[in-house]
Every structure is written in structure tokens, then in C-alpha cells.
Amino acid sequence: TYSIEKEYFKVLTFENKKGRLNEIITGLYCITSEEHSKGRSNIEVVEKMIKAGVKIIQYREKKKSLLEKYNECKKIREMTLDSGVTFIVNDNIDIAMMVKADGVHIGQDDLPIEKVRELVGDEMIIGISTHSPTQAEDAVRRGADYIGVGPLYRTYTKEDVCEPVGLEYLDYVVKNINIPYVAIGGIKEHNMDEVLARGARCIAMVTEIVGADDIEEKISKVKSKFSRGVL
Numbered sequence: 001t002y003s004i005e006k007e008y009f010k011v012l013t014f015e016n017k018k019g020r021l022n023e024i025i026t027g028l029y030c031i032t033s034e035e036h037s038k039g040r041s042n043i044e045v046v047e048k049m050i051k052a053g054v055k056i057i058q059y060r061e062k063k064k065s066l067l068e069k070y071n072e073c074k075k076i077r078e079m080t081l082d083s084g085v086t087f088i089v090n091d092n093i094d095i096a097m098m099v100k101a102d103g104v105h106i107g108q109d110d111l112p113i114e115k116v117r118e119l120v121g122d123e124m125i126i127g128i129s130t131h132s133p134t135q136a137e138d139a140v141r142r143g144a145d146y147i148g149v150g151p152l153y154r155t156y157t158k159e160d161v162c163e164p165v166g167l168e169y170l171d172y173v174v175k176n177i178n179i180p181y182v183a184i185g186g187i188k189e190h191n192m193d194e195v196l197a198r199g200a201r202c203i204a205m206v207t208e209i210v211g212a213d214d215i216e217e218k219i220s221k222v223k224s225k226f227s228r229g230v231l
């Protein structure tokens with residue numbers, strides 16, 4: 001249903017994300033993965049994430065066609081706009097642009113950040129996964145808006161299984177990198193205290209959330225740890 005407040009809210013949430021990146025890249029950063037979602041669709045899972053109050057959601061889907069991904073992202077863009085949630089698309093710069101996502105998240109083997117920036121413009125958030133101090137410094141130099149830092153622990157979610165980089169890499173980033181960062185890789189409710197204690201303000205989780213029996217209950221538990229944490 002149309003309401004002027006809702007339309008105004010959309011304008012407010014859409015504009016100036018870039019000026020508020022420190023606020024946006026905070027707390028629980030949820031990432032989809034339908035194959036780990038226990039029979040639930042990406043859309044169902046995102047619905048639960050939004051209902052539970054998650055503020056940033058990344059669409060990550062390695063198994064579907066471009067058209068299927070586009071259609072899901074279109075739907076998720078509507079859902080996230082309605083609720084004021086930041087929406088990031090993994091890998092697919094084309095889809096991110098077409099659905100007017102807030103951002104795109106790329107990996108080390110994707111197109112150079114400068115080229116992605118040329119395509120998406122200054123308004124869109126660009127995040128990049130990094131696994132070493134050299135990659136972190138490089139991402140900053142090339143104009144990334146935030147970096148992923150991981151995998152901190154063993155993870156079976158990524159196809160190309162990467163050895164954990166260790167918490168020392170997070171320590172390096174906390175100390176030396178002055179753009180927002182999100183800790184990732186094997187982070188769960190039971191080990192997130194350690195990550196928060198080392199100074200991370202934003203933590204990404206895939207399987208811990210999408211694979212939970214009760215997604216909303218899990219999010220609520222994880223969120224309460226943030227507020228009791230080091231912040």
C-alpha cells in the first residue's frame with residue numbers, strides 16, 4: 001500500500017549511504033546461500049532476516065542462472081527498500097546495477113575495483129573480500145568502500161575452500177585499515193565474542209544464520225551479543 005511516509009523513507013534510506021558507511025557496516029551482516037538454507041528459499045530466508053531486524057543483507061548465490069538471480073534480487077530490492085535494509089549483491093555487477101542495489105561485493109579474481117567503479121558510479125558501495133594485509137592495502141588504494149576480512153575460521157561454505165587466515169589478520173586490519181571492514185568465515189554464535197573482543201564492529205555469517213532451525217531466534221541471540229560486546 002502506498003503511503004507518503006513510506007516513499008519519503010525510501011528516499012531517505014537510499015540517499016547518502018556513502019556518507020554513512022561506518023554506521024552501515026556495523027553489527028550482523030547476513031549473506032544468503034540457498035543450498036545451506038534447509039529447504040527454504042532465499043526469499044523466505046531474507047524475509048526472516050528482515051523481520052528479525054538485520055540491517056545489511058548480501059545476496060550470494062552460486063548455483064542459479066543469471067535470470068533466476070536477477071528475479072530474486074529484484075524481489076529482495078523491494079523488500080529491503082520497504083524496510084530500510086542495505087542490500088548488497090555478490091559478484092554480479094550487472095544485476096546490482098539493474099535492481100539499483102546499494103552495493104556490490106566482489107572477490108580478488110573479479111574485475112579491478114577501478115573498473116567496477118567506472119561502471120557503477122560513486123553512489124554505489126563497493127566491497128571486496130581480502131585475505132592478507134597486502135590485499136587490504138591494495139583495496140583501500142583502489143577505492144573500495146569496505147573490505148571483507150577472512151576466512152577467520154574454517155568454513156565449508158566457500159567452494160574454493162581457503163585455509164583460515166587466522167585472527168592475526170583481523171588484528172592487522174583493526175590497527176592499520178581506516179575503511180570499514182567485515183569479519184567473515186566460520187563465525188558462529190559460539191565464537192563471535194572472540195572476534196568482537198579483537199575489535200571487529202561488523203561480522204558476516206552465512207551458515208550460522210541461513211542454516212539455523214529458527215532463523216529469527218538465532219539472529220536475536222547473535223544481535224544481543226553485539227550489544228553486550230565491546231562496542
Ligand code: 3NM
Nearest residue numbers: 129150151155157185186206207
Ligand atoms: N567469504 P560461513 S569466507 C563467502 O573469507 C565467504 O572472504 C569468505 O560462510 C572470505 O559463515 C565465506 O558459513 C564463507 O563460514 C562464510
